[in-house]
Amino acid sequence: MSEFTQELTALFTENGLEPAKRRLSQMEAYYEELVAVNRMHNLTAITAPKDAALRHFFDSVAPQAVIPEGAAVADVGSGAGFPIVPLKIMRGDIRATAVESAGKKCAFIERGSKAAEIDVEVLCTRAEELARGPRRESFDVCVSRAVAQLRVLAELCAPLVRQGGLFLAYKGEYERELAEAQNAAETLNLELADIIKLPCEGYAHHVLVFRKTGMLSPKYPRRYAQIVKTPL
Numbered sequence: 001m002s003e004f005t006q007e008l009t010a011l012f013t014e015n016g017l018e019p020a021k022r023r024l025s026q027m028e029a030y031y032e033e034l035v036a037v038n039r040m041h042n043l044t045a046i047t048a049p050k051d052a053a054l055r056h057f058f059d060s061v062a063p064q065a066v067i068p069e070g071a072a073v074a075d076v077g078s079g080a081g082f083p084i085v086p087l088k089i090m091r092g093d094i095r096a097t098a099v100e101s102a103g104k105k106c107a108f109i110e111r112g113s114k115a116a117e118i119d120v121e122v123l124c125t126r127a128e129e130l131a132r133g134p135r136r137e138s139f140d141v142c143v144s145r146a147v148a149q150l151r152v153l154a155e156l157c158a159p160l161v162r163q164g165g166l167f168l169a170y171k172g173e174y175e176r177e178l179a180e181a182q183n184a185a186e187t188l189n190l191e192l193a194d195i196i197k198l199p200c201e202g203y204a205h206h207v208l209v210f211r212k213t214g215m216l217s218p219k220y221p222r223r224y225a226q227i228v229k230t231p232l
């Protein structure tokens with residue numbers, strides 16, 4: 001067994017999760033592809049087996065239990081495929097969409113998904129552009145990690161989520177961002193429903209779970225420059 005798979009298996013087992021061998025080997029296949037491509041194109045700084053097992057794979061699947069069966073899940077700013085790829089491997093029932101603006105990262109997600117034998121739709125576009133088209137308010141769940149501060153991220157993600165759906169924001173320390181995002185949450189009809197804490201000592205990661213309680217005014221999302229310059 002590779003060091004990566006050993007680390008990942010230990011993390012899952014310590015936390016009462018026992019994924020099938022097939023899921024572990026799919027994660028390993030994706031990881032190996034990531035390490036190989038990362039030698040040529042800088043996709044991520046986290047490639048050491050232990051770090052990648054915790055920070056990319058285990059971290060990504062933390063909120064899997066709150067995602068409804070068969071949900072359409074969009075990941076805004078997937079980068080090298082996190083969290084959407086480990087989520088899709090763990091939860092084969094979901095319909096997974098990666099929304100990523102950088103072409104080389106989109107190409108990698110396609111390549112890695114093939115190696116892991118999973119079906120991930122890759123949309124090489126900006127989230128705010130996607131939300132102005134037919135996919136607006138069409139996803140059951142939108143996830144996002146390491147893309148922007150919460151009040152900015154909320155305006156990128158909420159317009160993609162259907163009424164009654166979920167927005168899952170992966171965050172480290174979150175208290176200040178959450179306080180600053182109060183107005184954004186109200187404006188975008190997002191209600192904090194839960195905070196999931198990763199059960200790993202010395203690794204303070206959380207997933208903020210918001211429920212979208214109503215449709216949005218068509219004026220959101222605004223242009224990216226405006227979202228960043230005057231966050232809600």
Ligand SMILES: C[S@@+](CC[C@H](N)C(=O)[O-])C[C@H]1O[C@@H](n2cnc3c(N)ncnc32)[C@H](O)[C@@H]1O
Pocket residue numbers: 076077078079080081082083099100101102105125126127128144145146147156
């Ligand atoms: C720091 S990386 C994080 C990648 C990944 N989510 C992770 O946690 O490893 C942020 C990614 O978000 C993408 N991104 C930033 N703003 C975006 C937007 N408005 N729409 C789509 N992708 C975006 C960037 O191209 C970049 O790949």
